[in-house]
Amino acid sequence: MLIHKIVLCHIEKLEVNKNIQSIYLILILILNLSCAENKESDKKADSAELAKISKTDTLKFTSGIRSIFQDSKGNYWFGSHSEGISRYNGKSFEYFTTKEGLQDNQIRSIQEDEEGIIWIVTARGVNAYNGDNMTSYSTEFNSPISDWNATTGDLWFYAGEEDGIYRFDGMNMNYLTFPKPKNTDPYNSFGVTGISKDKNGAIWIATYSALFSYDDEIVDIFEHKKLNLEDNESLHVRSILADSQGRIWIGNNGIGVILINGDSITHFSKEQGKLLPIDEFRLNTNKNQTAKNTGLQSVFAIEEDYKGNIWFGDRDSGAWKYDGKTLTNYQVDIKLKPQMIWSIYEDQNKNLLFGMNDGGIYKFNGRLFDKWF
CATH class of the missing domain: 1.10.287 (Helix Hairpins)
Incomplete structure (x- = not known):
């Protein structure tokens, strides 16, 4: 002008x-x-x-796949350990990081609600993506709630390394505090490591130092004594699965798998003879070795396939399948050092997917593992 x-x-x-x-x-x-x-x-x-920055033809993650999810439209979502999240539409990968509104680039879990909104849990809070916009929910704990029955909602989320969990009621993100076990070591962490709903609708919440269950009436606590652990066995829960039979599988880092089956609580890894002596395991871990790649000892992921097999992802020894009678160990890829599995997920086509520590994703073909990405 x-x-x-x-x-x-x-x-x-x-x-x-x-x-x-x-x-x-x-x-x-x-x-x-x-x-x-x-x-x-x-x-x-x-x-x-x-476009060059946000989309690629191949998955570019290298920091580990902590979570896998397929949405109602058939898109796959892959959450990384430190590089954000990627959406795969069958042709290309689109990436979301803190630049696109995520609260953190470490992705803990992914789920979808009835309205098609994708909920992304990061290490620093929760994001909701509606296909156009990324909404962040506050991680402030200004009004913690001890009465869980005073809240409603079917969406539950990790709430940082705190002593509680988020429950979304459709409008607000409510922070519910755990009724921690008495005489708890003040250094114990109750950060949430896994959430699973059983066939009766009860929520099972794994934290590093205890397991909690909530049936819309009572919050129950499963700690060291209640899980029948020895004095030298320390809880460090990393995964949880409520299976189709009502069994509760608890994956620990150090003492393997604990199984709750009705009123019975057993040390599954120990019963199966797949647990190294604690002292030997700690010695190998301190030397950055892989515990001889023989134990079902550090279980970071658990999933049930459509046949009812229970799959475990171990930090050191790869994949394990339990068919109800036999426990079988698989190396996902002989080239991988270690064979660490961060996540296991069965998609809508009954494909069993394994997210690895190096950022790769493998499919189980019934006998071997094929690298997908």
Whole structure:
């Protein structure tokens, strides 16, 4: 506009003839077209650069796949240990990080509600993605709630390394505090490591130092004594599964799998003869070894397949399948050191997917593991 005014001003003052005016008008048009082309070129450059950053043809994660989920539209979501989350539509991968609104780039879990909103739990809070916008929910614990029955909602979330859990009621993210065991070591952490709903609708919540269950009436606590552990066996729960038969599988880092089956509580890894002596295990761990790759000892993931087999993902020894009678160990990929499995997920096509420590994802073909990404 400034160029226009200056040029027209000169035209009036000089009282030039129509030919000269025409020349000025042509110059103005040339200037306008040049500016417009440059702006359009800048937009295209920015758009191309964003597309290059946010989409790839192959999965680019290298920090570990902590969570896998397939939504109602068939898209896969892969949550990484430190690089955000990726959505795969069958052709390309789209990435979301803190730049796109995530509260943290470490993804703990992914789920979808009845309205199709994708809920992403990060190490620093919860995000909800509706397909267009990323909404963040506060991690402030200004009004902790001890009476769990005073809240409603079917969405439960990890709430940081605190002493409670989030429950979303459709409007508010309520922070419910755990009724911690008496005489608890003040250094124990009750950060949530897994959530699973049983066939009766009760919620089972794994934390590092105890297991909690809630049936919409009572919060029950399963700690060291109630789980029948020895004095030298320490709880460090990393995974939880309530299976189709009503059994509760508890995966620990150090003492393997504990099984709750009705009123019976057994040390599954020990019964199966797949538990190294604690002292030997700690010695190997301190030396950064892999516990001889023989034990079902550090279980970071548990899943049930459509046949009723229970699968365990171990930090050191790869995948384990329990068919109700026999426990079988698999190496996912002989090239991987370690064979650490962060996540196991069965998709809508009954494919069993394994998220690995190196950022890779494998499919089990019934006999061996094929690398998918």
